[in-house]
Amino acid sequence: MPLVGAIDQGTTSTRFLVVDEDGSVVAAAQRPHAQHLPRPGWVEHDAAEILENVMTCISEALSEADLAAGDLAAIGITNQRETLVAWDRLTGCPLAPAIVWQDTRSAGIVERLAANGGTDRFRSSTGLPLATYFSGPKAVWLLEEVDGLRAATESGRALLGTMDSWLLWNLTGGPEGGRFATDVTNASRTLLLDLATLEWNPDLIEAMGIPAVALPEVVPSIGRLGLGVGHLAGVPISGILGDQQAALFGQGCHESGSAKNTYGTGCFLLMNTGNTPVPSSRGLLTTIACQIAGETATYALEGSVAMAGATVQWLRDELGLITNSDEVEALARTVDDNGDIYLVPAFSGLFAPHWRPDARGVLVGLTRFANRGHLARAVLESTAFQVAELVESIKADDEGIAGRVEMTELRVDGGMVVNDLLMQFQADLLGIDVVRPRVEEATALGAAYAAGLAEGVWDDTSAVRAQWTEGGRWRPNMDQSERERLAMRWSEAVKRSLDWS
Ligand SMILES: Nc1ncnc2c1ncn2[C@@H]1O[C@H](COP(=O)(O)OP(=O)(O)OP(=O)(O)O)[C@@H](O)[C@H]1O
Numbered sequence: 001m002p003l004v005g006a007i008d009q010g011t012t013s014t015r016f017l018v019v020d021e022d023g024s025v026v027a028a029a030q031r032p033h034a035q036h037l038p039r040p041g042w043v044e045h046d047a048a049e050i051l052e053n054v055m056t057c058i059s060e061a062l063s064e065a066d067l068a069a070g071d072l073a074a075i076g077i078t079n080q081r082e083t084l085v086a087w088d089r090l091t092g093c094p095l096a097p098a099i100v101w102q103d104t105r106s107a108g109i110v111e112r113l114a115a116n117g118g119t120d121r122f123r124s125s126t127g128l129p130l131a132t133y134f135s136g137p138k139a140v141w142l143l144e145e146v147d148g149l150r151a152a153t154e155s156g157r158a159l160l161g162t163m164d165s166w167l168l169w170n171l172t173g174g175p176e177g178g179r180f181a182t183d184v185t186n187a188s189r190t191l192l193l194d195l196a197t198l199e200w201n202p203d204l205i206e207a208m209g210i211p212a213v214a215l216p217e218v219v220p221s222i223g224r225l226g227l228g229v230g231h232l233a234g235v236p237i238s239g240i241l242g243d244q245q246a247a248l249f250g251q252g253c254h255e256s257g258s259a260k261n262t263y264g265t266g267c268f269l270l271m272n273t274g275n276t277p278v279p280s281s282r283g284l285l286t287t288i289a290c291q292i293a294g295e296t297a298t299y300a301l302e303g304s305v306a307m308a309g310a311t312v313q314w315l316r317d318e319l320g321l322i323t324n325s326d327e328v329e330a331l332a333r334t335v336d337d338n339g340d341i342y343l344v345p346a347f348s349g350l351f352a353p354h355w356r357p358d359a360r361g362v363l364v365g366l367t368r369f370a371n372r373g374h375l376a377r378a379v380l381e382s383t384a385f386q387v388a389e390l391v392e393s394i395k396a397d398d399e400g401i402a403g404r405v406e407m408t409e410l411r412v413d414g415g416m417v418v419n420d421l422l423m424q425f426q427a428d429l430l431g432i433d434v435v436r437p438r439v440e441e442a443t444a445l446g447a448a449y450a451a452g453l454a455e456g457v458w459d460d461t462s463a464v465r466a467q468w469t470e471g472g473r474w475r476p477n478m479d480q481s482e483r484e485r486l487a488m489r490w491s492e493a494v495k496r497s498l499d500w501s
């Protein structure tokens with residue numbers, strides 16, 4: 001039976017999964033990596049630590065299942081998006097800490113770029129607003145602040161790439177001929193890719209002052225990229241998808257109108273819009289969903305929320321109210337409702353649909369009555385409220401999508417979907433069913449499907465869709481009037497988070 005490996009290089013941890021022909025997970029290993037927060041608004045990772053974790057996870061998962069690398073028909077890569085690495089082509093060493101997607105240090109650069117043409121200056125080509133979230137401004141920051149980096153990129157010695165490029169290059173040989181490429185989904189998060197041509201836009205590269213020689217080749221998501229070296233010798237690396245696009249793919253949302261929401265560190269709601277990039281008028285991103293080699297790309301509308309599970313981590317790590325993420329539900333259940341307390345976790349500003357870098361976190365509605373339980377509930381509810389805003393925006397935007405059917409249920413995945421209170425509240429707020437698949441690891445599964453499709457493990461996407469089976473369902477159980485009251489209170493709370501920074 002053919003097996004496929006998937007590297008899921010996430011924001012907080014790295015996983016390696018081995019998946020069989022039925023889409024079942026036969027082996028898995030996971031390793032967290034350090035989150036470096038050297039200053040307010042800065043978030044860094046060590047790319048070398050992450051690479052080591054990838055290799056360790058692969059070894060562990062394979063040996064757990066008594067497998068050898070040669071048993072894998074292919075490996076796919078999925079990764080935290082937008083996070084940027086600069087490294088030396090000759091030594092293979094990172095030249096600076098990786099700047100993580102949540103990092104806001106490039107705010108000044110974004111402001112400077114927006115001074116000439118506004119924040120939507122690049123939107124018609126890239127589908128994105130100018131924001132610190134995307135990789136391009138992070139590259140500009142590195143080029144301006146890291147000694148010697150500009151000269152090293154211009155001479156071809158230093159490379160700039162997102163996590164997928166860093167891993168692919170290393171897995172396929174590193175300094176000895178590693179393939180320097182990025183797939184279209186990751187490239188569509190840089191503010192440098194032209195959505196129509198699927199190539200770097202020379203005008204945007206010039207506007208940001210990034211040396212083109214330092215950027216990876218843009219390739220389709222599904223198709224062989226190279227062969228592994230070392231203890232992955234000869235194993236084809238055959239797919240790359242950004243983590244949210246991988247979850248969309250793994251959830252079987254290959255056709256126009258299908259959507260999923262992933263509840264991880266952040267929350268990311270993506271709806272497939274078929275072969276047309278649909279511009280958003282509601283603060284959503286237009287992005288690439290996937291491209292199979294030799295075919296036209298599919299696009300998606302995306303709503304991104306920066307703080308979802310990360311808010312639970314904050315409750316755990318910074319406030320110390322819980323010791324494990326899964327304790328948040330029991331704590332929230334010690335109270336009957338939110339006690340009119342709302343947390344707006346605008347810790348790195350607000351992403352979709354507001355795009356307000358000036359917003360900061362607020363906790364409103366406090367009285368002497370408020371306790372830890374209310375805070376836990378406000379943390380969980382904040383995720384659901386933010387997702388409800390995304391769904392509203394998608395509904396308003398999707399009129400441009402040909403043949404779209406009404407969103408009648410929401411497919412969900414990610415670490416927070418084990419939280420019953422959150423999922424029920426989400427269904428209540430949306431007024432539609434929330435459904436999770438049997439295999440919760442939709443992100444890794446998507447990468448496995450991508451690589452396996454490229455190598456003929458699965459014949460086509462309909463074979464992949466056929467493997468999706470339901471693992472849980474939450475039905476709405478709330479009056480429309482209560483739903484509206486809560487949404488209104490949330491909007492009031494959001495207003496109070498604005499204009500702070
Ligand atoms: N029972 C729970 N209730 C609420 N949140 C939870 C629960 N268990 C885990 N989480 C949260 O889920 C998040 C982890 O989910 P997941 O592993 O999907 O994250 P992720 O974003 O994919 O991470 P990465 O980016 O590293 O891949 C953490 O932020 C954690 O706090």
Ligand SMILES: [Mg+2]
Pocket residue numbers: 008010011243264443
């Ligand atoms: Mg993840």
